[in-house]
Amino acid sequence: MADADQDIPALERATIIEVTPGAVEEMHRPASTSADGRRREQKADVLLKVRGLSTHFFTPDGVVRAVDDVSFDVGYGETLGLVGESGCGKSVSALSIARLVPDPPGKIVAGSVIFDGIDVLKLNDDGIRKLRGKEIGFIFQDPLTSLNPTLTIGYQIAEAIREHMGLPEKAAKDRVVELLSKVGIPRARDRLNDYPFQFSGGMRQRVMIAIALSCDPKLILADEPTTALDVTIQAQILELIERLSDEFGTAVLLITHDLGIAAGMCDRVNVMYAGRIVETATVDELFETPQMPYAWGLLDSLPQLDDVRGEKLRTIEGMPPLLINPPDACRFHPRCPYARDLCRQDEPELTRRGNDLHLARCWATEPGGWIA
Numbered sequence: 001m002a003d004a005d006q007d008i009p010a011l012e013r014a015t016i017i018e019v020t021p022g023a024v025e026e027m028h029r030p031a032s033t034s035a036d037g038r039r040r041e042q043k044a045d046v047l048l049k050v051r052g053l054s055t056h057f058f059t060p061d062g063v064v065r066a067v068d069d070v071s072f073d074v075g076y077g078e079t080l081g082l083v084g085e086s087g088c089g090k091s092v093s094a095l096s097i098a099r100l101v102p103d104p105p106g107k108i109v110a111g112s113v114i115f116d117g118i119d120v121l122k123l124n125d126d127g128i129r130k131l132r133g134k135e136i137g138f139i140f141q142d143p144l145t146s147l148n149p150t151l152t153i154g155y156q157i158a159e160a161i162r163e164h165m166g167l168p169e170k171a172a173k174d175r176v177v178e179l180l181s182k183v184g185i186p187r188a189r190d191r192l193n194d195y196p197f198q199f200s201g202g203m204r205q206r207v208m209i210a211i212a213l214s215c216d217p218k219l220i221l222a223d224e225p226t227t228a229l230d231v232t233i234q235a236q237i238l239e240l241i242e243r244l245s246d247e248f249g250t251a252v253l254l255i256t257h258d259l260g261i262a263a264g265m266c267d268r269v270n271v272m273y274a275g276r277i278v279e280t281a282t283v284d285e286l287f288e289t290p291q292m293p294y295a296w297g298l299l300d301s302l303p304q305l306d307d308v309r310g311e312k313l314r315t316i317e318g319m320p321p322l323l324i325n326p327p328d329a330c331r332f333h334p335r336c337p338y339a340r341d342l343c344r345q346d347e348p349e350l351t352r353r354g355n356d357l358h359l360a361r362c363w364a365t366e367p368g369g370w371i372a
């Protein structure tokens, strides 16, 4: 096979894109920047507006405050990164936006999610099904819900296209071939009758991306889309997502624990800690003038290619807190080298630093705080 992925043994990676039947009613949309030749229209000032989102899990051990009062926007065509250590609420944020939080034990207890002018949390089941897959593609890593092993690749992609776009058999098949070619599957027409096990991990990932893009969604929620792939394939897949999002004008919420990936892919980045956003900025601002000591810690733990001094990478001391009982006041204070009494007494708000796109939640670096 010409494709490099073909030589890679099938990886223990399962990934899914949630694609459900139905189609969102065609809405009036003014023209925007899509490069695919179609008129893309905008219903609202930003594509996705998340406000005060709180998602909790009601477990026998107590309430897990996985996402706690989270607010952010994703612009039309923008790639926004969501970074932070394991367990800080990245996946639950994305699942909440697509209304895929398992209930019970999960519940969205507060907030709003406005997608392209639609109030997602108020949609009925039919409404949300129509939105998912057609307007919002979901790529995520979950061994339990991967591609269906008993159905051919061609069938699985065509299914989404037929249901959401209402294309007849032949046109749907042509689109499947077009999509598979776009995501770099060689001899796509010959592979339609193959089953997932006949594809390597990298190729299955490309199939997932093809499904996510199949109905030309406005937003892709990409939850660690490359974590389990080897570095070469990871780079190819990220490059693919970037190129396709440029081509289709698709916005991406890219979840990653890897700041290096966020730096390469994103326009802006949200840093999450213990269920909260603690800093948000453009990539350049975040890397040049991070404001929250937690973000400093994440950046310090990134290897630098130009660092020839052989210095040891610094790590953030301690562990992220359990979200059943997060620390009072600033949630980072038990691990923060700059913490003072105020940090243990009161939680800071996200406040503006430098420009409107840069906000941070920290007393110490608050304008007038104790770190210059």
Ligand SMILES: Nc1ncnc2c1ncn2[C@@H]1O[C@H](COP(=O)(O)OP(=O)(O)OP(=O)(O)O)[C@@H](O)[C@H]1O
Residues within 6 Å of the ligand: 057, 059, 064, 065, 066, 084, 085, 086, 087, 088, 089, 090, 091, 092, 093, 102, 105, 106, 257, 323
């Ligand atoms: N079904 C569930 N029941 C109970 N708690 C859950 C459930 N799903 C997630 N959580 C909890 O919600 C919190 C946030 O989890 P989430 O999966 O969003 O983390 P994450 O930032 O995506 O981490 P990772 O980088 O490891 O994927 C964690 O404390 C997790 O244990």
Ligand SMILES: [Mg+2]
Residues within 6 Å of the ligand: 090, 091, 092, 223
């Ligand atoms: Mg996750």
